[in-house]
Amino acid sequence: MSNFDPGLDTFPLFQTPSLVWEMVILRMGLLEIFTLSFCSKNIYNAVQPVDLLISKPNVKLEPLFERLRTVKILWFEVDRTLPVTVPIGLTWEHEELVLDNAHWLTVPHLLLMNCKRLIIHNCLLQDFDINLYLRHFVNGAVPLVEHLTIEAVRQDMMEVLEDIECEENPNRVLKTSPDDIRAMLITPMDIRQNGETIATVFYTQETSFSISTYFLDVVKPSHICVGPVDNGVSRYMI
Amino acid sequence: MSVENAPVVDVDEAAIPVEKKMYYRFESNDKKEFRVSELAIQQSETLNRLVEAMGYTSEDVENKPAIAIENIDGKTLKLVFQWCEHHKGEAIPVDDGSVPKIVEIPEFDAKLMDIDNGLLFKLIWAADYLNIVQLLNVSCKKVANMAQGKTPAQLRRVYLLPSDEEDEAAKRAAQEAQDPRAREVEEEFEERKRQGGNSFF
Numbered sequence: 115m116s117n118f119d120p121g122l123d124t125f126p127l128f129q130t131p132s133l134v135w136e137m138v139i140l141r142m143g144l145l146e147i148f149t150l151s152f153c154s155k156n157i158y159n160a161v162q163p164v165d166l167l168i169s170k171p172n173v174k175l176e177p178l179f180e181r182l183r184t185v186k187i188l189w190f191e192v193d194r195t196l197p198v199t200v201p202i203g204l205t206w207e208h209e210e211l212v213l214d215n216a217h218w219l220t221v222p223h224l225l226l227m228n229c230k231r232l233i234i235h236n237c238l239l240q241d242f243d244i245n246l247y248l249r250h251f252v253n254g255a256v257p258l259v260e261h262l263t264i265e266a267v268r269q270d271m272m273e274v275l276e277d278i279e280c281e282e283n284p285n286r287v288l289k290t291s292p293d294d295i296r297a298m299l300i301t302p303m304d305i306r307q308n309g310e311t312i313a314t315v316f317y318t319q320e321t322s323f324s325i326s327t328y329f330l331d332v333v334k335p336s337h338i339c340v341g342p343v344d345n346g347v348s349r350y351m352i
Numbered sequence: 353m354s355v356e357n358a359p360v361v362d363v364d365e366a367a368i369p370v371e372k373k374m375y376y377r378f379e380s381n382d383k384k385e386f387r388v389s390e391l392a393i394q395q396s397e398t399l400n401r402l403v404e405a406m407g408y409t410s411e412d413v414e415n416k417p418a419i420a421i422e423n424i425d426g427k428t429l430k431l432v433f434q435w436c437e438h439h440k441g442e443a444i445p446v447d448d449g450s451v452p453k454i455v456e457i458p459e460f461d462a463k464l465m466d467i468d469n470g471l472l473f474k475l476i477w478a479a480d481y482l483n484i485v486q487l488l489n490v491s492c493k494k495v496a497n498m499a500q501g502k503t504p505a506q507l508r509r510v511y512l513l514p515s516d517e518e519d520e521a522a523k524r525a526a527q528e529a530q531d532p533r534a535r536e537v538e539e540e541f542e543e544r545k546r547q548g549g550n551s552f553f
Binding site for chain 1: 472476477489492496499502504507508509510511513514519
C-alpha cells in the first residue's frame with residue numbers, strides 16, 4: 115500500500131490502483147470529466163470513451179456538444195420517454211459515434227455526422243430517408259464516414275437502394291468471426307459511381323430468443339469493420 | 353402432494369439449535385485487534401474467502417492468534433470494520449462491469465468518511481484490497497465529488513495530476529529502468545561524443 119500522506123485538500127488520484135481511479139472518473143459528472151480531460155494528454159486518453167445519457171428535459175445541448183468536440187469515441191443516448199429535440203446544427207466529428215434511442219434522428223442530422231464509424235440504434239428512419247442519405251453519401255457529403263450501421267425495423271432494400279447504381283457482389287463478406295450470429299438477408303450490394311465501388315451495403319438479421327433485429331451496414335471498400343462493441347469482442351472485418 | 357394435504361408437524365422450538373454468532377479476530381499492521389461478526393465479514397470478498405478457507409470453529413477463533421492483515425493500519429481497519437458492521441446482511445452489488453448511473457452516499461457512510469484525505473486514501477486502498485464493493489463505490493463517489501465546480505488548474509492541484517512534461521519524464525524513467533542495457537548504451541554514446549568521436553558503431 116502506498117504511504118502517501120497528502121495534505122488536507124489534495125487527493126493523489128493516480129496513485130490509487132487503476133481500477134479505483136477509473137471508478138472515480140466514472141462517478142464524476144460529465145462536466146467534471148470534460149474539465150479533467152483538459153488537464154493532460156494522458157488524462158484525456160484515460161477518459162475516453164464518453165457515454166452521454168440525456169435523462170432530463172431542457173438540457174442545453176449546444177454548449178455540451180461544444181465541449182464534446184475533442185472526444186474520440188462518443189456514446190449518445192436520449193431517454194426514450196423524453197420529448198427531446200436534438201438541434202440540427204450540432205457538430206459530430208468523432209472517430210466513433212454510437213447513438214442509442216435515436217428516435218430524434220433525421221437525415222439532416224445524419225448528414226452532419228462525419229464520423230469514421232457510426233452506429234445507430236432504435237431510430238425511426240424510413241427506407242426513403244436512408245435512400246436520401248445514401249444519395250448524399252455517394253456524392254461525398256460525409257467523406258469521413260467509413261462504416262455506418264443502422265439498426266432498425268425491417269427494411270425494403272428495393273426502396274433503400276432505389277435509383278442508386280448498384281451491383282450484386284456475392285464475394286463481399288461482412289463478418290469473419292465464427293461467433294457472429296448475423297445472417298445475410300440479401301446478396302451484398304456494391305454502390306457504384308463512375309465505374310468505381312463507393313461502398314457495399316449489407317442487410318442482415320440477428321435473432322436472439324426469438325427476437326429479430328435487422329441491421330443495415332454501409333461499408334467503404336477495404337475498410338476494416340469493427341462491429342457494435344459488446345463486451346469488446348464483436349470485432350470483424352470485411 | 354398438495355399443500356392442503358401436507359402433514360402438520362408440531363415444532364418444539366426449544367429443540368432447534370440456535371446458531372451461535374461467531375466473531376473473528378483480526379489484527380492490523382500496528383498490532384490493533386478487532387472482533388468482527390461473521391455476517392459483517394461477508395461484505396469483504398477477500399476476508400470472506402479467507403475465513404472460509406481457514407474453516408475456524410468458535411474455539412479456534414478464541415484460541416488461535418488473530419488473523420493478521422499486514423498492510424492495513426489500525427485506524428483504517430477500524431473504519432473498514434465499522435462500515436462492514438453497519439452494512440452487514442445487505443446485498444453485495446454484483447460486479448457486471450456496468451457503471452451505476454447514480455451513487456448515493458448514505459448518511460452513515462458520509463459521516464464515516466468525514467475524514468482527512470490521507471485517511472480517505474488509505475480507506476480506499478483497504479476497500480480495494482479487501483474487495484468491499486459497496487464501500488469502494490461510495491468512497492470513489494466521495495473522491496469524484498471533489499471535482500465539482502473546479503477548473504482544470506484546480507483539479508491538477510486537488511488530484512495532484514502530473515503535467516504532460518512530467519508524464520513524459522516518468523515514461524522515460526520507466527523505460528530506462530526496464531532496460532538497463534539501453535541506459536548503458538546511451539551513456540557510452542554520450543561519453544564518446546564528449547571525447548570527440550563522431551562514429552559510434
